Amino acid sequence: MLTSFSKEVSESFIPKIRDEWKMAKTKNVKGIRVMEKRTFRIFRYDSSKNESPGFQSFEVPAEKGMTVLEGLIYIQDNLDGSLAFRSSCRAGVCGSCAMHINGKYCLACETQIFALKSKTVTLRPMAHLKVIKDLFVDLKPFWEKYKLIKPYLMPGEPGPERERIQTADDRLKLEGLIDCILCGACYASCPVGETHSEYLGPAALLKVNRFVQDSRDNAEEERLNAVSGFDGVFRCHTIFNCQEVCPKELDPTGSIADLKRKIIGKKFGLSKIYK
Amino acid sequence: MKYLDSIVIGGGLAGLRAAIALNQRNIKVGVISKVHPLRSHSIEAQGGINASLGNHIRGGHDDWKKHAFDTIKGSDYLADQKSAAKLTQSAVECIVEMEHWGCPFSRTEDGKIAQRPFGGAGFPRTCFASDKTGHVLLHTLFEQIVKFEHGSERQQMQSFDEWFVTSVVIDDGCCQGVIAMNVVTGELEEFKSDAVIFATGGVGRIYGRTTNALINSGRGMSMPFWAGVPLKDMEFIQFHPTTLYGTNVLMTEGCRGEGGFLLNNKGERFLAFYDDSKKAMEIAPRDIVSRNIQKEIHAGRGFEDAYVHLDLRHLGEKKIMERLPGIRVLGLNFAGVDPIYELVPIQPGQHYAMGGIDTNINAETRVIGLYAAGECACVSVHGANRLGGNSLLETLIYGKIAGESAADYITAGGPPKKDEGIMKDALKRDEDKINKFLRSSGKEKHSEIKMDLNNIMDDKVGIFREKKSLEKALEGVRELKDRFKNIKILNRERRLNQELINIMELEGNLDIAEVIVMGALAREESRGSQSRTDFPKRDDENWLKHTLAYYTPDGIKTEYTDVDVSMYEPKERKY
Numbered sequence A: 001m002l003t004s005f006s007k008e009v010s011e012s013f014i015p016k017i018r019d020e021w022k023m024a025k026t027k028n029v030k031g032i033r034v035m036e037k038r039t040f041r042i043f044r045y046d047s048s049k050n051e052s053p054g055f056q057s058f059e060v061p062a063e064k065g066m067t068v069l070e071g072l073i074y075i076q077d078n079l080d081g082s083l084a085f086r087s088s089c090r091a092g093v094c095g096s097c098a099m100h101i102n103g104k105y106c107l108a109c110e111t112q113i114f115a116l117k118s119k120t121v122t123l124r125p126m127a128h129l130k131v132i133k134d135l136f137v138d139l140k141p142f143w144e145k146y147k148l149i150k151p152y153l154m155p156g157e158p159g160p161e162r163e164r165i166q167t168a169d170d171r172l173k174l175e176g177l178i179d180c181i182l183c184g185a186c187y188a189s190c191p192v193g194e195t196h197s198e199y200l201g202p203a204a205l206l207k208v209n210r211f212v213q214d215s216r217d218n219a220e221e222e223r224l225n226a227v228s229g230f231d232g233v234f235r236c237h238t239i240f241n242c243q244e245v246c247p248k249e250l251d252p253t254g255s256i257a258d259l260k261r262k263i264i265g266k267k268f269g270l271s272k273i274y275k
Numbered sequence B: 001m002k003y004l005d006s007i008v009i010g011g012g013l014a015g016l017r018a019a020i021a022l023n024q025r026n027i028k029v030g031v032i033s034k035v036h037p038l039r040s041h042s043i044e045a046q047g048g049i050n051a052s053l054g055n056h057i058r059g060g061h062d063d064w065k066k067h068a069f070d071t072i073k074g075s076d077y078l079a080d081q082k083s084a085a086k087l088t089q090s091a092v093e094c095i096v097e098m099e100h101w102g103c104p105f106s107r108t109e110d111g112k113i114a115q116r117p118f119g120g121a122g123f124p125r126t127c128f129a130s131d132k133t134g135h136v137l138l139h140t141l142f143e144q145i146v147k148f149e150h151g152s153e154r155q156q157m158q159s160f161d162e163w164f165v166t167s168v169v170i171d172d173g174c175c176q177g178v179i180a181m182n183v184v185t186g187e188l189e190e191f192k193s194d195a196v197i198f199a200t201g202g203v204g205r206i207y208g209r210t211t212n213a214l215i216n217s218g219r220g221m222s223m224p225f226w227a228g229v230p231l232k233d234m235e236f237i238q239f240h241p242t243t244l245y246g247t248n249v250l251m252t253e254g255c256r257g258e259g260g261f262l263l264n265n266k267g268e269r270f271l272a273f274y275d276d277s278k279k280a281m282e283i284a285p286r287d288i289v290s291r292n293i294q295k296e297i298h299a300g301r302g303f304e305d306a307y308v309h310l311d312l313r314h315l316g317e318k319k320i321m322e323r324l325p326g327i328r329v330l331g332l333n334f335a336g337v338d339p340i341y342e343l344v345p346i347q348p349g350q351h352y353a354m355g356g357i358d359t360n361i362n363a364e365t366r367v368i369g370l371y372a373a374g375e376c377a378c379v380s381v382h383g384a385n386r387l388g389g390n391s392l393l394e395t396l397i398y399g400k401i402a403g404e405s406a407a408d409y410i411t412a413g414g415p416p417k418k419d420e421g422i423m424k425d426a427l428k429r430d431e432d433k434i435n436k437f438l439r440s441s442g443k444e445k446h447s448e449i450k451m452d453l454n455n456i457m458d459d460k461v462g463i464f465r466e467k468k469s470l471e472k473a474l475e476g477v478r479e480l481k482d483r484f485k486n487i488k489i490l491n492r493e494r495r496l497n498q499e500l501i502n503i504m505e506l507e508g509n510l511d512i513a514e515v516i517v518m519g520a521l522a523r524e525e526s527r528g529s530q531s532r533t534d535f536p537k538r539d540d541e542n543w544l545k546h547t548l549a550y551y552t553p554d555g556i557k558t559e560y561t562d563v564d565v566s567m568y569e570p571k572e573r574k575y
């Protein structure tokens, strides 16, 4: 599905009710506190030490409604104070806690332990980024790429006295683009990042599209030029991993395709077809 | 030692806005934040930000004076009226500036910034971006910071992400800088600077049932407090009426603003049963709605003695998906209910601290060169109760004012005496303290002390308060402070030791909790968010005054100061 963010597409973003969500309902409800042991198998490594990385297992008493993040906090508080991971909002909105959970990149704070099929919860840090300690990675390259694409409005002229007018339809184009929480799940899941470390990656490219699609921005040409090179949109092999893992159900692949089409449209004078 | 002209502690909205103001005045600024700025709690704000733009069809006659009046009335007349006026007077300009910087506000049919009704407001004046207002505002400010970084040749703005400030250094009533710990390496370093702005946010994690991020601890406020700056009106804690039962994730006030109902276990819109909410119903101010939910639960008309229902079903899928999509996902992920088809279990929870570091209308504290803005500060614009949408506004307006005040001070020459020796002494003190924690052979787990503190605060210092239970709470908090002296630590390493940070955060929580309880106990009246069942009436004669709590070596001392009521005479508050 490589269309841009039209009405139809944004409606297809409506998440379906999943069974696992239903299961979360019983948290703290008196009388049905179910406790079950779960094994947390966690990647351990300290980059300041001369020890090889490995996995360590911890037993966590899990109850219905408990999230993977709460499990990690339990371990840090009670079993091993040296465990390192990031968290802040515990509500799936700040983007701190993306990690590899049983084979998929997710936000630990919105992943219900009981929703995972296996009794073992295997946690790894995000790929393509240096591990500082355990699940705590160095996000520097991720932020640098974000900064590289000039992630700010370039309207070209000073604003009027009051707000600029933006029609509701123009504003709608930004849905699904402004929502990125920069968690890095897409970045870590993209196999291109493995072989080509300079690739800007899905999150930064989605951000480019966020500004290209904004009716108030006036720097389309500059923005497209900046991503038409070696490390930009054409590096993308349309593998869809980013779209699959995004916890906000965004579609970086779609955005990359939008940008590709615009670039080709401009280059071959086909901008009427490739809008 | 690092040398900067100015330091902002906090990468939330207040901190970033202050940094931009300093940068615009060409002053070198360092922004220190214990998490990456975009992970700050501000990102979580949902409902919106107030300004009398008058864009709503029912908002044509709105103006800043009406906004100021609503704010003051909402504060139960404890706000300083000139501060509140300053807040609302610049609101329109502030929103327009954010829009010009690229903030993607939701729009009206004719393309203007959309506004929605919010509790306690005479007109629909809350600007929003669906239910992700904090997210878009914080991203917009951060984007401007990146732009400044790109634009300037000299390194005008420096970010110190994942640095944890441990103390502020004051000499002779004059601020000299701060000491901070690099979270990754665990090393302490002195940050010498002429001016320091605190923008460390709220303290919600003192409570168990709270909407605040895990990082919102009392530590931010405790540092200036320990250094002698008083905290103001700390007893005023806002409880948000609609937090999701179980995790206490916030269901924005927008849910009610957009037309949601609150229902008891008989399916009745029970707000109609109470005098103070029967007219405004669901959009009555937060303190009133929270109290009436709690009363309904006490009366046995809630569910499991713990929650009531929020009903959004009649709004329909389209409106929910358009206006409250984030709320729907939160309902699904954190309670397993789909608000489009199901009732949402909600209960009141700690949400906001009206009190904070005492500042004047220029965001200055009593220490020269030390400023505070945002939720950690108390100007005071919210008095005894904050209106929804006014806090985001405060972060931007007073963040900017703090930056400008600091810039004025620095341009005028800064501190008369610049002392490096005192920085080194302070570093040594913090170093010793950390080493003491790391070597501690105590028995008390920090997580258990914290849980006990949370329980005391939830049970005894919640919506309804009363002398006996407050006295018990005070005793309890002091016992916990004793237990803290015997703290246990599992991880004795210096590097990336999050357990150590949790212990330092807890230390701040305990002192701030004591201030809250003492203030609540002393104030023998009910006003705004403080409901004393043993003193059910507001008492202007004795209590129309601000509480100031000072830290001294022999315990906390309390004083009182006057409230500025120069514009509107206090009246009974009814909606």
Ligand SMILES: Cc1cc2nc3c(=O)[nH]c(=O)nc-3n(C[C@H](O)[C@H](O)[C@H](O)COP(=O)(O)OP(=O)(O)OC[C@H]3O[C@@H](n4cnc5c(N)ncnc54)[C@H](O)[C@@H]3O)c2cc1C
Residues within 6 Å of the ligand: B009, B010, B011, B012, B013, B014, B015, B032, B033, B034, B035, B036, B037, B040, B041, B042, B043, B044, B045, B046, B047, B048, B049, B133, B134, B163, B164, B165, B166, B199, B200, B201, B202, B211, B212, B213, B219, B220, B250, B351, B352, B373, B374, B375, B376, B388, B389, B390, B391, B392, B393, B395
């Ligand atoms: C769920 C929720 C929804 C809300 N919705 C609304 C709304 O719709 N409208 C509204 O007006 N208000 C709302 N509020 C209130 C509002 O979001 C906050 O009051 C406001 O965002 C606070 O901003 P701030 O900049 O003061 O602090 P924060 O955003 O909390 O930032 C604090 C900063 O300080 C840093 N920090 C703290 N301590 C240290 C330390 N020791 N060392 C280094 N750095 C430190 C942190 O890293 C962080 O960057 C909401 C609050 C909650 C809880």
Ligand code: SF4
Residues within 6 Å of the ligand: A179, A180, A181, A182, A183, A184, A185, A186, A187, A202, A203, A206, A242, A245, A246, A247, A248, A249, A250, A252
């Ligand atoms: S696009 Fe999705 S996965 Fe990627 S950083 Fe943004 S929110 Fe995370």
Ligand code: FES
Residues within 6 Å of the ligand: A086, A087, A088, A089, A090, A091, A092, A093, A094, A095, A096, A097, A098, A107, A108, A109, A110
């Ligand atoms: S802690 Fe914020 S997204 Fe998980």
